Amino acid sequence: AQSVTQLDSQVPVFEEAPVELRCNYSSSVSVYLFWYVQYPNQGLQLLLKYLSGSTLVKGINGFEAEFNKSQTSFHLRKPSVHISDTAEYFCAVLQGAQKLVFGQGTRLTINP
Amino acid sequence: GAVVSQHPSWVICKSGTSVKIECRSLDFQATTMFWYRQFPKQSLMLMATSNEGSKATYEQGVEKDKFLINHASLTLSTLTVTSAHPEDSSFYICSARELTGSSYEQYFGPGTRLTVT
Numbered sequence: 001a002q003s004v005t006q007l008d009s010q011v012p013v014f015e016e017a018p019v020e021l022r023c024n025y026s027s028s029v030s031v032y033l034f035w036y037v038q039y040p041n042q043g044l045q046l047l048l049k050y051l052s053g054s055t056l057v058k059g060i061n062g063f064e065a066e067f068n069k070s071q072t073s074f075h076l077r078k079p080s081v082h083i084s085d086t087a088e089y090f091c092a093v094l095q096g097a098q099k100l101v102f103g104q105g106t107r108l109t110i111n112p
Numbered sequence: 113g114a115v116v117s118q119h120p121s122w123v124i125c126k127s128g129t130s131v132k133i134e135c136r137s138l139d140f141q142a143t144t145m146f147w148y149r150q151f152p153k154q155s156l157m158l159m160a161t162s163n164e165g166s167k168a169t170y171e172q173g174v175e176k177d178k179f180l181i182n183h184a185s186l187t188l189s190t191l192t193v194t195s196a197h198p199e200d201s202s203f204y205i206c207s208a209r210e211l212t213g214s215s216y217e218q219y220f221g222p223g224t225r226l227t228v229t
Contacts, residue, residue, distance in 0.1 A: 032216050034217075036220075041203075041223070041225070042222050042223065043205050043207075043220035043221050043222045043223045044156070044205070044207075045220070046219075049216075049217065051216065090155065090156070094216050097216075098144055098146075098161065098209060099161065100146075100158070100207075100218060101158075102155045102156045103155065104154070104155050105153075105154070105155050107153075
C-alpha cells in the first residue's frame, strides 16, 4: 500500500516570507500526487496535482510543487505567503484507480 | 467548477438516534462518491467508497451496519450513522469523482460536523 508522510505538523512563517511544506511518498509504481488546502470547518480544495509530464506543477493561489522521483518527494512551495494562506495543507497520493491516501497534514500559520 | 454540497453542515443528536447526511454533486454526475471522517487536528480517513447503483465498499475497521451508505443516483449519496454514540462525533466529509473525468480528481464537500450528546 502507498503512504504519504508530511514531515512537519506545524509551520509558522512571517507574512511575505517563502514557505516549503514537505511531503514524501512511498510507492514502487507510477504515482499521482495531490496537494489540498483546508480552511477551518471547511472541506478540501485542490491546490495542484501531478499526474505526468513536467515535474514542476503550478497551482492556485501562487503555490507550486515539484515532483522528485529519486527522492520520492512532492514538496509544496510559495515564494511569498499571505495571512490568508493560514490553513491546513494535505498531501495525498492516489492508490489504485481512485482511493486517495492522505498525509497527516501540516498546519501553516502566517504571522504578521 | 465542480461543486459538491453536504447537508446538514452541522447536526447535534442524542445518543442512540440515527442521523442522515446527504452529499450532492451539483453540476456534474459522479460515478463514485467517497466518505471520509476527520477527527480534530487529524487527517482524513476514508470510510467507504460508493458507486452509483451498487453496494459501498468499506475500509477495514469501518462498521458497515453502523455507517449505512446509499448511492441512489449519479448526484446523490447518503451516509446514515445508526444508533449514534458520542464516539461517533466527528467531521464527516464526502467527495465525488466526475463521470467523465480522467484527471482522477475528487471534488470535496464542505463537511458535516456531527456532535452526539
